[in-house]
Amino acid sequence: MVKRFVIIIFFSVQCLGIINNLFVDYKLYCWAPYDQICTYKIELYLDGQLQTDEAVRKRYHVKARGRENRSINNLFLLVEDLENRRSKEKVKTIIHYAVNGISHDKWAYQNFTQ
16 A cells, blocks of 8 residues: 555656646756757857857867757756856857747857946
8 A cells, every 4th residue: 555655656746747847948857848949059258259169068068059959948057057156257158049940049148247
Protein backbone atom coordinates (compact mmCIF):
# COMPACT_ATOMS: atom_id res chain seq x y z
CA MET A 1 0.00 0.00 0.00
CA VAL A 2 2.83 2.42 0.86
CA LYS A 3 4.66 1.50 -2.33
CA ARG A 4 1.58 2.28 -4.42
CA PHE A 5 1.14 5.61 -2.61
CA VAL A 6 4.78 6.61 -3.27
CA ILE A 7 4.45 5.74 -6.97
CA ILE A 8 1.23 7.76 -7.29
CA ILE A 9 2.81 10.77 -5.57
CA PHE A 10 5.94 10.52 -7.75
CA PHE A 11 4.02 10.53 -11.03
CA SER A 12 1.59 13.18 -9.79
CA VAL A 13 4.50 15.53 -9.09
CA GLN A 14 5.89 14.81 -12.57
CA CYS A 15 2.53 15.61 -14.17
CA LEU A 16 2.18 18.84 -12.18
CA GLY A 17 5.68 19.88 -13.29
CA ILE A 18 4.82 19.25 -16.92
CA ILE A 19 1.56 21.19 -16.71
CA ASN A 20 3.23 24.09 -14.90
CA ASN A 21 6.07 24.30 -17.42
CA LEU A 22 3.70 24.52 -20.35
CA PHE A 23 3.04 28.10 -19.27
CA VAL A 24 6.50 29.46 -18.37
CA ASP A 25 9.41 30.70 -20.50
CA TYR A 26 12.14 28.54 -18.96
CA LYS A 27 12.04 24.79 -19.47
CA LEU A 28 14.66 23.59 -17.02
CA TYR A 29 14.58 19.91 -15.97
CA CYS A 30 11.17 19.27 -17.42
CA TRP A 31 9.58 16.81 -19.81
CA ALA A 32 7.20 19.43 -21.19
CA PRO A 33 7.64 19.84 -24.95
CA TYR A 34 8.79 23.15 -26.37
CA ASP A 35 7.78 23.58 -29.97
CA GLN A 36 9.87 26.59 -30.95
CA ILE A 37 13.24 26.59 -32.65
CA CYS A 38 15.26 29.78 -32.51
CA THR A 39 18.26 30.69 -34.60
CA TYR A 40 20.60 33.22 -33.02
CA LYS A 41 23.78 35.22 -33.43
CA ILE A 42 25.67 36.59 -30.43
CA GLU A 43 27.71 39.80 -30.61
CA LEU A 44 30.03 40.36 -27.66
CA TYR A 45 31.70 43.69 -26.92
CA LEU A 46 34.38 43.85 -24.21
CA ASP A 47 35.41 47.40 -23.34
CA GLY A 48 33.86 48.55 -26.62
CA GLN A 49 35.74 46.04 -28.84
CA LEU A 50 33.76 43.52 -30.89
CA GLN A 51 34.99 40.02 -30.02
CA THR A 52 35.44 37.05 -32.35
CA ASP A 53 33.09 34.07 -32.55
CA GLU A 54 35.76 32.01 -30.77
CA ALA A 55 35.83 34.50 -27.87
CA VAL A 56 32.04 34.20 -27.58
CA ARG A 57 32.29 30.40 -27.50
CA LYS A 58 34.97 30.48 -24.80
CA ARG A 59 33.07 32.97 -22.67
CA TYR A 60 29.56 31.46 -22.86
CA HIS A 61 30.30 27.84 -23.89
CA VAL A 62 27.86 28.08 -26.81
CA LYS A 63 28.43 28.80 -30.48
CA ALA A 64 28.28 32.46 -31.53
CA ARG A 65 25.83 31.44 -34.27
CA GLY A 66 23.52 28.55 -33.79
CA ARG A 67 20.15 27.11 -33.01
CA GLU A 68 18.37 26.90 -29.66
CA ASN A 69 15.88 24.03 -29.53
CA ARG A 70 14.49 25.21 -26.22
CA SER A 71 13.23 28.66 -25.29
CA ILE A 72 15.54 31.47 -26.38
CA ASN A 73 15.12 32.73 -22.81
CA ASN A 74 17.48 29.95 -21.72
CA LEU A 75 20.25 31.65 -23.70
CA PHE A 76 19.35 35.06 -22.25
CA LEU A 77 19.45 33.57 -18.75
CA LEU A 78 22.86 32.00 -19.42
CA VAL A 79 24.41 35.27 -20.60
CA GLU A 80 22.89 37.35 -17.82
CA ASP A 81 23.86 34.88 -15.12
CA LEU A 82 27.47 34.52 -16.29
CA GLU A 83 28.00 38.25 -16.66
CA ASN A 84 26.42 39.08 -13.31
CA ARG A 85 28.71 36.60 -11.56
CA ARG A 86 32.10 37.19 -13.11
CA SER A 87 32.40 40.26 -15.29
CA LYS A 88 34.88 42.92 -14.26
CA GLU A 89 35.20 44.65 -17.63
CA LYS A 90 32.54 46.60 -19.49
CA VAL A 91 30.45 44.01 -21.33
CA LYS A 92 27.74 44.48 -23.88
CA THR A 93 26.12 41.42 -25.42
CA ILE A 94 23.56 41.56 -28.20
CA ILE A 95 21.68 38.44 -29.29
CA HIS A 96 19.94 38.63 -32.65
CA TYR A 97 17.36 35.85 -32.91
CA ALA A 98 14.48 34.54 -34.97
CA VAL A 99 11.71 32.37 -33.55
CA ASN A 100 10.67 29.62 -35.97
CA GLY A 101 12.32 31.61 -38.77
CA ILE A 102 9.58 34.24 -38.69
CA SER A 103 9.93 36.95 -36.07
CA HIS A 104 13.34 38.62 -35.93
CA ASP A 105 14.30 40.48 -32.78
CA LYS A 106 17.28 41.33 -30.62
CA TRP A 107 18.03 41.18 -26.91
CA ALA A 108 20.81 43.18 -25.25
CA TYR A 109 22.66 42.99 -21.96
CA GLN A 110 25.21 45.43 -20.62
CA ASN A 111 26.73 45.80 -17.18
CA PHE A 112 27.43 49.53 -17.35
CA THR A 113 25.55 52.76 -17.99
CA GLN A 114 26.49 54.99 -20.87
